[in-house]
Amino acid sequence: MLDTMSLGRSSWSSSPEPTAHIRRPACSPEDVMVEARRRGNHPAHDPLVANARRRWILILLSVTFFIAVNDSTIVYTALPAIGADLAMTESLRWVVVAYLLASGTLLLLGGRAADRFGQRRTFHLGVGLFGAMSLLCGLAVSGGVLIMARALQGTGAALMVPAALSILMTTFPEGPSRNRALGIWGSLAGIGATTGLLLGGPITQTLGWRAIFLINVPVGLAALALGPRLLPPDRERSGRSGTLNLPAAVTAALALLLLTSAIVEADRASGARTVGLLAATALLMSLFLRIERHAADPLVPPRLFRSRALVAGNLIILAAGISVDGLLYTFTIVAQQVLGRSASWFGLAMTVMTVTSFLGVGVGQHLVSRLGARPVAAVGFALIGAGSLVIRYASSDAELPALLAGLALFGPGLGACFVAGQIAALSGVAPEDAGLASGLEETTFAIGNALGVAVTSTLILAAPSLHTGTRTALTSTAGIAGLGVLAALCHPGARVGAPRP
Known part of the structure; x- marks a missing residue:
């Protein structure tokens, strides 16, 4: 079906003449x-x-x-x-x-x-x-x-x-x-x-x-x-009023706002402020659960969380989000402040990770259809951890080939984890819950991004030197990858995204 991915091709003949085998693009x-x-x-x-x-x-x-x-x-x-x-x-x-x-x-x-x-x-x-x-x-x-x-x-x-x-x-x-x-x-x-x-x-x-x-x-x-x-066009939904559970939506948004604020400001705010933000987050989440429990039309139907694939997929996405933004923040410090490289050099170096992540996505989505999300995500996190450790040790001696090798390991691991987690989190979801499942997956990744920056920046600022701090931060990224392997093992293991009979 996805000859449609070949963007320059069409599947018709231009005429019934012998020249009909010459294909022309659909403009x-x-x-x-x-x-x-x-x-x-x-x-x-x-x-x-x-x-x-x-x-x-x-x-x-x-x-x-x-x-x-x-x-x-x-x-x-x-x-x-x-x-x-x-x-x-x-x-x-x-x-x-x-x-x-x-x-x-x-x-x-x-x-x-x-x-x-x-x-x-x-x-x-x-x-x-x-x-x-x-x-x-x-x-x-x-x-x-x-x-x-x-x-x-x-x-x-x-x-x-x-x-x-x-x-x-x-x-x-x-x-x-x-x-x-x-x-x-x-x-x-x-x-x-x-x-x-x-x-x-x-x-x-x-x-x-x-x-x-x-x-x-x-x-x-x-x-x-x-x-x-x-x-x-949008489908007409019989028996639905088209209303939204706004109290639950606002409460959930405020809880996530406070949680993200606590994460982002953890390295700058006082301990009391951080504890206060986390306490307020817990209070709002408790209120959200209470509202949802008594709502006729809950914002997050509890049935969603009965799916082990969805839960495991979101855990994989969370660990991938923490890993990638943790590495981005740390590698910026390594490149520009520890090694004295320019911002342009940093951007060019990151293309190594990006290009190899495409390989991880392409191979990953192919393997998930055949092997399932669990082995693909587990191997992906192993590559993320290995890449983080290679960069950690290479940054000590400013060895450019080793730094790029670490990024070349990290990239395909990230791509494989992301596509495996996304497919797992979105497979088997009913059409009426497609937007909610998508929002959950994107929210999980966004929270992971903020948490990755907060954790690595806190470790860097708490260290006696930038060199020591970045090494500790990269070690923590490898540790997060280890937790990601555990998240992958929580997946039920069946192939996801296979056509249903």
């Missing part, structure tokens, strides 16, 4: 419709149209996911210019944190909104908000306006990403075709993050820091124009 959805009618088929029932439409839907959803991920990293290299232009000092970190907190804590709400109000409707709302706030970020005249716009931009991403992923799940049938689509989706996380690290500096130096936000605007407009033409 647009309109070309596909014309060809279907020429063959005497109604476009709605033509297999060619169905395959081509899936291809274009995947392209559209992937581009929007790309800009959401790209925006989480591209801002790092522009922070000095932003601080100088808007006179921001202590508040500068909130340009990054506001986006992280909003996008991470509201993903669960975004996933449920896609289920309750419609996947396409929620996707368009998220894209519109993300694009509008990108424009406001680019036009911001003060630090306060920029931080507010970044928080709302993250809110748009929280609506857009789980809605897009749930559309992907309902567009591609469960099995190898969906696994391949999820493999492409998963690889874009690495592409978007690395592209942000690589392009942020040149864009800021040539066009100014505002351009890193303004480039999202035309992409958002294009997505809003193509969405109604490509995406399937």
